[in-house]
Amino acid sequence: MLSDLKISHSFRLFRKPLRLFRTFSFDRYFYASISTVLVLFLLWIFLTSTGIADELFLPGPVKVWESFLSVLTEGYQGSTLVVHVYTSLLRILISFMLACIVGIPLGILMGASKFARALLNPLIEFYRPLPPLGLYTLLVMWLGIGEESKLSLLFLAGLPGVIIATIQAVQDIDESYLRVARGLGASKRTILLNVYLPAAGPTILAGMRISLGFVYTVLVAAEIVAATAGIGWMIWDASKFLLSDVVIMGLIVLGLTGIALDLFMRMLGKLLMPWTRKSRFGTS
Amino acid sequence: MFLFSFKKFFALSTGFALAFGGLASSVSAAPKPKNITVGYLNLVNAQLVTKNLGLIQKYMPGVKIKYIKVGGGGDMLRAIAAKQVDFGGLGNPPTAIGVTKGLPIQGTMVLNMLGAVEAMVVRKSANIKTWNDLKGKTIAAPFGSTTHYLLLKALSDAGIKPSSMKILDLRPADIAAAWARGDIDAAWYWEPNLDKAVKDGGEIFITSGDMEKKGYPTWDVGVVMNSFAKKYPDYVVRFVKAECEGIDYWINNPIKTAKIIAKELSLSLPDATRMMKGTEMVPCKTQLTSRYIGKSGRIGGFADTLVETSKFLVSQKRLPKQLTRKNYEAFINPVWLEKAVK
Numbered sequence: 001m002l003s004d005l006k007i008s009h010s011f012r013l014f015r016k017p018l019r020l021f022r023t024f025s026f027d028r029y030f031y032a033s034i035s036t037v038l039v040l041f042l043l044w045i046f047l048t049s050t051g052i053a054d055e056l057f058l059p060g061p062v063k064v065w066e067s068f069l070s071v072l073t074e075g076y077q078g079s080t081l082v083v084h085v086y087t088s089l090l091r092i093l094i095s096f097m098l099a100c101i102v103g104i105p106l107g108i109l110m111g112a113s114k115f116a117r118a119l120l121n122p123l124i125e126f127y128r129p130l131p132p133l134g135l136y137t138l139l140v141m142w143l144g145i146g147e148e149s150k151l152s153l154l155f156l157a158g159l160p161g162v163i164i165a166t167i168q169a170v171q172d173i174d175e176s177y178l179r180v181a182r183g184l185g186a187s188k189r190t191i192l193l194n195v196y197l198p199a200a201g202p203t204i205l206a207g208m209r210i211s212l213g214f215v216y217t218v219l220v221a222a223e224i225v226a227a228t229a230g231i232g233w234m235i236w237d238a239s240k241f242l243l244s245d246v247v248i249m250g251l252i253v254l255g256l257t258g259i260a261l262d263l264f265m266r267m268l269g270k271l272l273m274p275w276t277r278k279s280r281f282g283t284s
Numbered sequence: 285m286f287l288f289s290f291k292k293f294f295a296l297s298t299g300f301a302l303a304f305g306g307l308a309s310s311v312s313a314a315p316k317p318k319n320i321t322v323g324y325l326n327l328v329n330a331q332l333v334t335k336n337l338g339l340i341q342k343y344m345p346g347v348k349i350k351y352i353k354v355g356g357g358g359d360m361l362r363a364i365a366a367k368q369v370d371f372g373g374l375g376n377p378p379t380a381i382g383v384t385k386g387l388p389i390q391g392t393m394v395l396n397m398l399g400a401v402e403a404m405v406v407r408k409s410a411n412i413k414t415w416n417d418l419k420g421k422t423i424a425a426p427f428g429s430t431t432h433y434l435l436l437k438a439l440s441d442a443g444i445k446p447s448s449m450k451i452l453d454l455r456p457a458d459i460a461a462a463w464a465r466g467d468i469d470a471a472w473y474w475e476p477n478l479d480k481a482v483k484d485g486g487e488i489f490i491t492s493g494d495m496e497k498k499g500y501p502t503w504d505v506g507v508v509m510n511s512f513a514k515k516y517p518d519y520v521v522r523f524v525k526a527e528c529e530g531i532d533y534w535i536n537n538p539i540k541t542a543k544i545i546a547k548e549l550s551l552s553l554p555d556a557t558r559m560m561k562g563t564e565m566v567p568c569k570t571q572l573t574s575r576y577i578g579k580s581g582r583i584g585g586f587a588d589t590l591v592e593t594s595k596f597l598v599s600q601k602r603l604p605k606q607l608t609r610k611n612y613e614a615f616i617n618p619v620w621l622e623k624a625v626k
């Protein structure tokens with residue numbers, strides 16, 4: 001029966017890829033989102049063109065667009081925008097993946113075993129609320145000014161979210177699933193792969209998405225110390241020279257990459273866990 | 285429904301804008317400020333003396349004085365742009381940036397000329413004897429500061445491309461940490477952190493004072509927010525008077541001053557004494573001569589330094605446009621000094 005379940009999963013996986021694009025469907029919710037963006041954009045134009053906003057703090061869209069083009073083609077302090085984005089995304093993705101690779105198994109372990117939870121919780125609960133800059137000072141002293149300290153900071157920012165969401169997900173699993181699986185003689189491995197992961201998957205994914213957000217929030221902090229490229233460094237450096245057009249452009253680019261990564265994760269979630277909607281809304 | 289909610293949103297936002305605008309303009313023009321905020325740079329100069337002796341308080345009885353320590357020029361610019369300080373201090377590169385960007389500030393006085401208090405320290409074991417030896421090495425400097433400016437100036441004078449070495453942007457405290465770990469071979473920055481590197485296997489390669497002799501003076505200038513100067517002109521004069529007294533104290537009581545510096549920066553007395561020698565304090569009367577601030581209508585050499593500095597920053601693409609000497613003359617306002625030394 002368990003193997004039947006597996007087959008049906010992979011079957012769905014191939015049958016329903018088109019549904020993935022539901023995310024982009026042009027319904028009224030989509031228009032609502034678009035109008036928010038539009039209103040903000042119009043407000044921006046209004047504030048800057050009427051001179052209500054000081055150009056020093058809020059340059060107009062044209063200025064920001066120009067700085068986008070100039071950084072794209074000529075670069076900012078030795079690196080083009082593509083290099084800056086690539087450098088930062090590489091840092092983000094490596095550390096985020098590490099956070100997931102470490103965090104998900106740890107979370108499952110801690111969710112399933114009270115003992116493991118007791119053992120590891122103090123550590124995670126202690127460092128989680130620490131301000132990243134304070135932590136970073138120590139990381140720089142321990143690991144130096146190279147990539148190691150930057151990646152560690154991003155990793156540490158992403159880890160707790162993944163772990164906590166995974167613990168929650170595992171604890172929320174309906175006991176009856178486990179009992180049935182055990183009753184049918186499933187091995188521990190089968191239970192892990194075919195009960196824990198599918199049932200906990202959606203919550204873990206939600207935790208991963210939040211974690212990715214945390215990783216983003218410390219990016220600028222991580223690139224303050226001794227970076228020569230990276231979108232966070234570019235923002236930091238430009239702010240020192242009061243180049244607010246570059247700062248705003250950098251923030252927009254950073255935000256867009258974040259949205260793109262989040263969309264990607266949601267699509268991945270739909271692809272790997274097509275049962276999510278059903279179980280959430282209880283239609284089956 | 286949609287339109288309705290938009291209307292509501294607009295009503296709300298305009299309401300907010302009006303409320304804030306109203307707040308800003310309804311502040312009454314009292315002749316005496318309730319409190320003032322002084323942003324001071326974390327370095328060795330007479331502002332520490334003024335602070336320690338409470339001189340500003342002496343000249344401004346009944347005004348609450350708040351001091352904010354700022355790490356470097358970049359941070360000070362941000363603090364000024366955000367209107368978090370009334371008085372501040374800036375080195376020449378941040379000043380050029382601030383003036384070009386139209387920050388609402390004016391220069392009031394010379395806080396200090398930068399001598400050996402800023403220097404490039406090199407690791408003895410790295411065997412750096414000439415500028416050429418820096419090729420392939422890792423050098424740190426706080427970007428946008430006086431020392432970053434001097435480093436790049438010195439390199440271009442020596443005909444060495446900055447790209448032939450690794451130049452990193454680190455704040456003074458981070459430089460000290462990176463030096464202790466051995467991550468960098470050289471760094472151009474300032475006391476009190478400079479001392480840590482010198483004591484830890486470093487030696488001075490060149491000082492900012494040496495660069496002044498080559499025609500690249502660097503200094504810190506006191507600035508005041510335009511809005512503050514307009515509202516409380518009398519208090520700008522009082523501030524300058526207090527700082528002038530601090531400078532005179534520094535010049536006339538070196539031993540007592542060293543004790544104050546040692547206390548303010550948690551240094552040993554010999555260290556404080558040595559660091560003091562690296563900072564040149566200019567008596568306020570002298571500041572009015574052509575080498576420094578100059579007089580009303582005849583602004584002195586500081587304007588030239590600012591033109592030079594901005595030329596350099598434009599070539600580095602850190603500044604969008606080159607201002608003229610006239611623009612910088614407009615920034616420097618000797619009126620406060622003239623009134624203060626009378």
